[in-house]
Amino acid sequence: MTESATPRRVLLKLSGEMFGGGQIGLAPDVVQRIAAEIAAAAARGVQIAIVVGGGNFFRGAELSQRGIDRARADYMGMLGTVMNCLALQDFLEQAGQSTRVQTAIAMGQVAENYIPLRAIRHMEKGRVVIFGAGAGMPYFSTDTVAVQRALETRCDEVLMGKNGVDGVYTADPNTDPNAKRLDTLTYSDALQRGLKVVDSTAFSLCMDNGVKMRVFGMGEPGNVTRALVGENIGTVVTA
Ligand code: UDP
Numbered sequence: 001m002t003e004s005a006t007p008r009r010v011l012l013k014l015s016g017e018m019f020g021g022g023q024i025g026l027a028p029d030v031v032q033r034i035a036a037e038i039a040a041a042a043a044r045g046v047q048i049a050i051v052v053g054g055g056n057f058f059r060g061a062e063l064s065q066r067g068i069d070r071a072r073a074d075y076m077g078m079l080g081t082v083m084n085c086l087a088l089q090d091f092l093e094q095a096g097q098s099t100r101v102q103t104a105i106a107m108g109q110v111a112e113n114y115i116p117l118r119a120i121r122h123m124e125k126g127r128v129v130i131f132g133a134g135a136g137m138p139y140f141s142t143d144t145v146a147v148q149r150a151l152e153t154r155c156d157e158v159l160m161g162k163n164g165v166d167g168v169y170t171a172d173p174n175t176d177p178n179a180k181r182l183d184t185l186t187y188s189d190a191l192q193r194g195l196k197v198v199d200s201t202a203f204s205l206c207m208d209n210g211v212k213m214r215v216f217g218m219g220e221p222g223n224v225t226r227a228l229v230g231e232n233i234g235t236v237v238t239a
Helices: 014-019 027-042 060-064 068-096 118-123 142-152 186-190 201-209 224-229
Strands: 008-016 045-050 098-105 128-132 157-164 184-186 213-219 235-238
Touching: 008 142, 008 201, 014 027, 014 068, 014 201, 014 224, 027 045, 027 068, 027 224, 045 068, 045 142, 045 186, 060 068, 068 128, 098 118, 118 128, 118 142, 142 157, 142 201, 157 224, 186 201, 186 235, 213 224, 224 235
Parallel strands: 008 045, 008 157, 045 128, 098 128, 157 213, 184 235
Antiparallel strands: 213 235
């Protein structure tokens, strides 16, 4: 990247599954590895915003099956994402990368409020911005929030980091041996085929606003850095 080129700005979505290493709670070693990969890309001049999931703590839809009011369960889910944000912030700061956490639910002692123009300014100054508490609204998912934040903070691309899959497949590769990985895909195809790798609301928000999305696997070491700097890995989804 030359000095005068417009810096690449991307939105990375990290699922709660990653933070938990597939378990409930936090897997610090996994978060540390991902933080190091993010710091490596930031050191190369990529402006990075991150939306953090929370499924390793609570998913509102699942909790509501067990007798908790759905909206309240969703707020619990959103609060879970903030714990992941703080863990990621800590490992990024340990790796020498300056960060800010912004949350959609006000909690001034631990994070700034979500202020999009301030988030952009942080990125311009080389800080990684971590967005927590989803949209602050029940019935939404962090996939959808990732697209909304990318639009509002003018990111070039949404990068959906996945565990267990390295892109979008024609069917679930964990259950269907004939599933094939796609290099490219359109949003209308993804919606028509009912592909579940990303929420349908997130797909349609991208489709309606012409956002480019890349779905890639985080299992392979180095892949997070590769996706952040713009290497062609995983599946690209376009309008
Ligand atoms: N959530 C919500 N509104 C939002 C984002 C998240 O209600 O804008 C809640 C919802 O209950 C969700 C939970 O937070 O299940 C955790 O987020 P998500 O399931 O998207 O995390 P991930 O699947 O990425 O781990």
